[in-house]
Each structure stands twice: as C-alpha cells, then as structure tokens.
Amino acid sequence: MDMNAPAGLPPSLVGTGDLFQHLRDGTPRTRGDLARLSSLARSTVTARVDALLVAGLLRPVGEAASTGGRPPSRFALNGGDRVVVAIDLGASHASVAVSDLTNQVLAQRTVESDIADGPTAVLDRSAAIVQELLAELGRPVSDVAGSGIGVPGPVAHASGRPANPPIMPGWHDFDIPAHMAQHFGGPVLVDNDVNLMALGEHVTSWRSDRHLLLVKVATGIGAGIVSDGRLLRGALGSAGDLGHVHVAGAANDVVCRCGNVGCLEAVAAGPAIAARLRAHGLDVESSQDIVDAVTAGDVTALQAVREAGRDLGSVLATCVNLLNPSVIVIGGKLSEAGEYLLAGVREVVYQRSLPLATHDLRIVGTAAGSQGGILGAAAMVIDAVLAPRAVEVYVAQHLARSA
Numbered sequence: 001m002d003m004n005a006p007a008g009l010p011p012s013l014v015g016t017g018d019l020f021q022h023l024r025d026g027t028p029r030t031r032g033d034l035a036r037l038s039s040l041a042r043s044t045v046t047a048r049v050d051a052l053l054v055a056g057l058l059r060p061v062g063e064a065a066s067t068g069g070r071p072p073s074r075f076a077l078n079g080g081d082r083v084v085v086a087i088d089l090g091a092s093h094a095s096v097a098v099s100d101l102t103n104q105v106l107a108q109r110t111v112e113s114d115i116a117d118g119p120t121a122v123l124d125r126s127a128a129i130v131q132e133l134l135a136e137l138g139r140p141v142s143d144v145a146g147s148g149i150g151v152p153g154p155v156a157h158a159s160g161r162p163a164n165p166p167i168m169p170g171w172h173d174f175d176i177p178a179h180m181a182q183h184f185g186g187p188v189l190v191d192n193d194v195n196l197m198a199l200g201e202h203v204t205s206w207r208s209d210r211h212l213l214l215v216k217v218a219t220g221i222g223a224g225i226v227s228d229g230r231l232l233r234g235a236l237g238s239a240g241d242l243g244h245v246h247v248a249g250a251a252n253d254v255v256c257r258c259g260n261v262g263c264l265e266a267v268a269a270g271p272a273i274a275a276r277l278r279a280h281g282l283d284v285e286s287s288q289d290i291v292d293a294v295t296a297g298d299v300t301a302l303q304a305v306r307e308a309g310r311d312l313g314s315v316l317a318t319c320v321n322l323l324n325p326s327v328i329v330i331g332g333k334l335s336e337a338g339e340y341l342l343a344g345v346r347e348v349v350y351q352r353s354l355p356l357a358t359h360d361l362r363i364v365g366t367a368a369g370s371q372g373g374i375l376g377a378a379a380m381v382i383d384a385v386l387a388p389r390a391v392e393v394y395v396a397q398h399l400a401r402s403a
C-alpha cells in the first residue's frame with residue numbers, strides 16, 4: 001500500500017491522480033483509451049473515472065446518457081471546476097487575472113502599481129482586483145484553487161520569498177505565500193517574471209519543445225530556462241540571470257550598474273541603446289522610444305538595435321552550446337523592434353555555436369508577448385493543483401463530504 005496515500009482515499013483509488021494526468025491535455029478520452037494509456041484493467045479505470053467525475057475534475061463529453069441510464073462514454077478535464085489566480089507584477093504595473101484549469105483567462109485587469117509601494121500595499125491591491133474579477137464572473141472565493149505570482153526580481157522559489165531584489169524596496173525576504181493565504185485558499189507559488197514568461201511561452205506555443213530559452217530584453221536583460229519541460233531555477237533561483245555576463249570584446253569603459261564593466265545589460269539593454277542614440281542626437285529615453293524610432297525607420301536606431309542583438313547573440317551562443325535548446329524566444333519591450341534585434345542574435349548564434357546545437361534551433365520573437373507572465377503564473381499553479389497527489393487529496397475530500 002502507498003504510504004503517501006491521502007487520508008480517506010480508499011486503496012483502490014490510489015493512482016487516480018496518475019490516471020488523471022492522461023486527461024490533462026484536454027483531449028476527450030474513453031475508458032478504453034485510458035485503459036490502453038495507463039495499462040490498467042478496465043474495471044480499475046472505471047472506478048477511478050467515476051471518482052474523478054464525482055469530484056468534478058472530469059466532465060462527460062459527447063452524447064448524453066441514453067434511455068438505459070448508461071453514462072456518456074468520453075471524458076475530458078473539467079476546466080471550469082475551479083479557477084486560479086495569476087498575478088504578474090512589474091516595476092510600475094500589476095496585471096491580475098482569473099483563469100480556468102485549462103489556462104484560459106476568464107477575466108483580467110492591468111493597473112498602474114508601483115512595486116516600490118512595498119509588498120503589503122501591492123499584494124492587497126492585487127487581491128482586491130481579484131475579488132472584483134471573481135464578483136464579475138459570479139464565482140465565490142472558495143472556487144480559487146491556488147495563486148501564482150510573478151515578481152520583477154530574484155525569488156527563492158521554494159519559500160516564495162524575494163531575495164535581495166534590486167528594484168523592489170521592502171520586499172526582501174517577505175513571505176508572499178503567507179500574506180496571500182490571508183486572501184485566497186490553495187497553494188501560493190512565486191517566481192520571477194522572466195521564468196514565468198518562459199513557462200507561459202512554453203505551454204502556449206512550444207508545448208512539444210522540451211528545451212526552450214526565453215530572453216527578456218528591456219530595461220534589463222534576463223532569461224528563463226525550460227529544460228526537459230520544466231523550469232530550471234538553479235540552486236538559489238538565480239539561473240538565467242544573463243544581464244551581468246561579460247560580453248567578449250565589449251569596451252572596457254562601459255560601467256554597469258552592478259559595478260563591473262562590459263556586462264551584457266550595460267551594452268545591449270534599453271538604457272545602453274538609448275544612451276548611444278542620444279550621442280547621435282536622437283531624442284530617446286525609454287525602450288518604447290527606441291521601438292518607436294526603429295518603427296519609424298530611423299537608420300541609426302535600427303543599426304543600434306541590430307548591434308545589441310549581436311552582443312546578445314554572443315552570450316546566447318555560449319548558452320546554446322551549454323543547454324542545447326530547440327527554441328530561443330526573444331521577448332521584452334525591445335523585441336517589439338521586430339526583426340532587427342532577432343537578425344543580430346541569429347547572425348552571431350549560428351556563427352558561433354556548434355553545428356549540432358544549432359541544427360534544429362529556431363530563434364523567434366515572442367508569441368505570448370506581455371501575456372506571457374500571466375499565462376506562466378497560471379500554468380505554474382495549475383501544474384501544482386492538478387499534480388497526481390493534489391488530485392487524490394481533492395478526490396478524498398469529496399468522498400469525505402459525500403459520505
């Protein structure tokens with residue numbers, strides 16, 4: 001007997017959570033399909049499917065019961081059973097969404113919100129928006145299965161506490177999960193915004209590519225790594241922090257905000273490009289200004305963006321040799337400058353990486369765009385609440401209630 005079985009779950013239903021994983025992709029399946037996929041006896045499958053139907057995790061699909069009371073024969077994930085909260089916090093905005101268990105956004109609102117207001121103010125502001133969205137959807141707070149939160153800084157993912165985040169005064173070591181648990185039930189998972197962008201891009205556009213690298217290029221530069229289908233966070237959660245990797249050949253007079261010279265961020269992020277353009281007499285301050293100048297066809301601007309792409313490419317060439325991703329997605333504000341940034345990246349990556357590593361490599365712009373963080377936050381929570389063990393706990397609770 002499984003010593004980890006949740007209290008109240010009959011031994012015959014241990015493994016129900018594993019069977020459920022075959023329905024996670026939303027494709028309707030019959031008992032026969034499930035028996036084949038799981039190598040379980042038909043009677044075992046039937047008992048587990050019944051338990052999942054009773055718990056509301058599955059819904060019948062296709063023809064309704066005939067006169068004999070025979071139950072419908074196909075089942076799919078019941079995405080509307082519960083909802084998840086997804087919050088994407090930026091330096092100056094908060095994007096808040098309520099999504100279903102298939103990661104469809106049901107309601108969303110983005111407001112101006114200064115991260116420097118501190119954790120209590122920012123989280124309570126976000127929670128109030130969630131309450132409004134739930135009310136608009138007519139869903140009770142008890143429908144919330146869990147919350148996913150992205151923050152613009154490093155996070156110890158296991159504890160959900162930010163770790164010395166540079167642009168988040170007052171947030172260091174703040175217990176975000178404990179605070180959010182005052183508002184909503186279920187797990188509260190926290191990660192940095194770039195990791196969640198990578199996850200969001202992976203689950204929505206590149207599900208079959210198990211190895212993906214997302215690079216966010218904006219005021220700073222960071223990367224999220226999906227390796228074998230999972231986020232690679234590193235020992236302390238700082239994996240993917242590419243901004244302060246030294247760029248070979250970078251001028252030694254370029255001092256980074258971290259104090260070192262020649263960091264990728266100091267030569268290729270928004271402020272560095274803007275400074276270069278100002279030296280050429282352009283009136284450019286923000287990343288948006290750079291995008292506008294490129295879109296307007298300013299030759300100096302598009303040359304500068306392409307050059308930033310080459311610098312980025314020289315660092316990514318090393319990453320490609322190290323991680324062998326099949327997709328590199330370039331996101332963040334500067335990716336809106338279109339093909340010029342991508343062209344610079346491609347130029348150097350294909351030249352400097354090993355042929356085997358670039359054989360199937362695609363380097364593309366983001367598809368999820370600014371929604372990546374929300375989609376990734378929801379995906380992170382959905383993965384937790386629909387994991388085998390969590391499903392069995394949920395089923396056991398329903399059995400106890402209906403007993």
Ligand SMILES: [Zn+2]
Binds near residue numbers: 243256258259260266
């Ligand atoms: Zn630096």
